[in-house]
Amino acid sequence: MNIENLIAPNIREMHPYVPGTSVVEMAQKLGCAPSDLLKLDANENPYGPPPAALQALAAEKALNYYPDPDQTALRQAIGKHIGMPAEHIVCGAGGDEVLDLIARLFLCPGDAIVDFPPTFGMYANAAQVENVNYISIPRRADFSLDVAAAERIITNYKSQITHGDIVPNPKLLFVANPNNPDGSLISEADLLRLLALPVMVVLDEAYIQFSTQPSRADWVLKHNNLIVVHTLSKLVGLAGMRVGYGVFPLDVAKHLWKLKQVFTPNSAAHVMAIGALSDPDTLAEMGRKIVAERNRFCESLSELGWLEPYHSEASFVLCKVTKDFAAANGRPRGLVVQQALEAQGILIRFFNRDPLRDCVRISIGTPAHMDRVLAALKTL
Ligand SMILES: Cc1ncc(COP(=O)(O)O)c(C=O)c1O
Structure with a gap:
């Protein structure tokens, strides 16, 4: 008997929801410690709970x-x-x-x-x-x-x-x-x-x-x-x-x-x-820091000239990759950027279907985190 035939057809046919990356798996893949990774793919709070x-x-x-x-x-x-x-x-x-x-x-x-x-x-x-x-x-x-x-x-x-x-x-x-x-x-x-x-x-x-x-x-x-x-x-x-x-x-x-x-x-x-x-004061202060860093990060991206942020009112920024990379080998632009950052231990989300073709989404971390992202982007 094919046991899968007993599964409710709507569940059998559905595509699973893909959450942010597993840090443990990614650390194994990259051969580093989980603490070396910078996880900016699930819009988590970089400061932790109060x-x-x-x-x-x-x-x-x-x-x-x-x-x-x-x-x-x-x-x-x-x-x-x-x-x-x-x-x-x-x-x-x-x-x-x-x-x-x-x-x-x-x-x-x-x-x-x-x-x-x-x-x-x-x-x-x-x-x-x-x-x-x-x-x-x-x-x-x-x-x-x-x-x-x-x-x-x-x-x-x-x-x-x-x-x-x-x-x-x-x-x-x-x-x-x-x-x-x-x-x-x-x-x-x-x-x-x-x-x-x-x-x-x-x-x-x-x-x-x-x-x-x-x-x-x-x-x-x-x-x-x-x-x-x-x-x-x-x-x-x-x-x-x-x-x-x-x-x-x-x-x-x-x-x-x-x-x-x-x-x-x-x-x-x-x-x-x-x-x-x-x-509530600590919560409000964290909110202010994340918003300030979001705004600083978006301004800093203009120096690159090829990653254009959409206006965001959240704790992440969606950016459009506007340049083609010589070594892309047919990969979508967003994937090129996501994989290049991943190789440096930085996890972000990429999208390759319209209307988000060529887009990446980067969660906002601390100023030090975002400096690390900017430095990594400049190497591309
Ligand atoms: C728009 C939106 N709603 C709801 C959630 C669910 O968050 P949680 O289940 O962690 O409370 C998320 C998580 O990323 C989200 O982006």
Whole structure:
């Protein structure tokens, strides 16, 4: 018997989501120690969690008990941090788990997820995992959203019938703000237009603290079709601990609790998150440093003359490689740059499909990290 035939066909056929590189594998490949690598491929915080988070973990004595399934202290700490009542908040093992829960909560066969690529790959991934349809509305060349197309597709779907099949019901619309991988923002006017559509809008604010816009988490109080997703993996520096949360309308939160694994995030993540959020000054300072370094790095790239950064409001920069390399041997330009940096122990992301052909995405590290990147780029 071919055991793979028993696997759900949508999972058997799907392409796996490719996360950032494994440091252990890369160190083995390059024959160096993991600590020699500069990991700038997953938008992690180069400064690590605030000391208060590490102290809280060291002081935790109750790791032999399950974590609080109601997440009471954690949700209160988050609520205080973002100025929202704790009952609107549900935490998970990273923003990824929260996105997965949202997909599981809303989607039935025949439904569709809508998103605006290029964007965070988890939204399309959720459509495959849930075996629902996926409607992608491509961004314009400057990565702005085609809101009119979203309006057209979502409001007209009921009247469209092709070959006797009813066009899938768009139910969940995902927007990353700032967007990953380019760092652009959605305007308030466009967001209001999306919220006027008959769908649940999931606003993914993983990088909002690095931007000039405020979080829209409090809009959940006045828009019952809005969910705002946050993570503690980026500014708060807890990517390894896996803590994220959604800010939900109460009528959504009460059903989500039924679906969620009871004990995520784990106890260590609980205490570290509460510790980190008790020190908002350190968090704000890290945010300022990353933004300042992002701006300095982008300015410094002009010296090279062949790596053009897109304007970013996040903790990474998408850059277009504008020159051909003599030794490329047919490799896409982005891959040439990614591999050349990798050979020097620097890990970044590259893309080779339109509209990101020839692009690389570089996470922002400390000034010393970015000096190392600039020096490596100058050798190309
Ligand atoms: C736009 C966006 N949303 C959500 C996430 C998920 O983050 P995590 O699962 O670490 O909380 C990421 C991670 O890179 C992201 O880029």
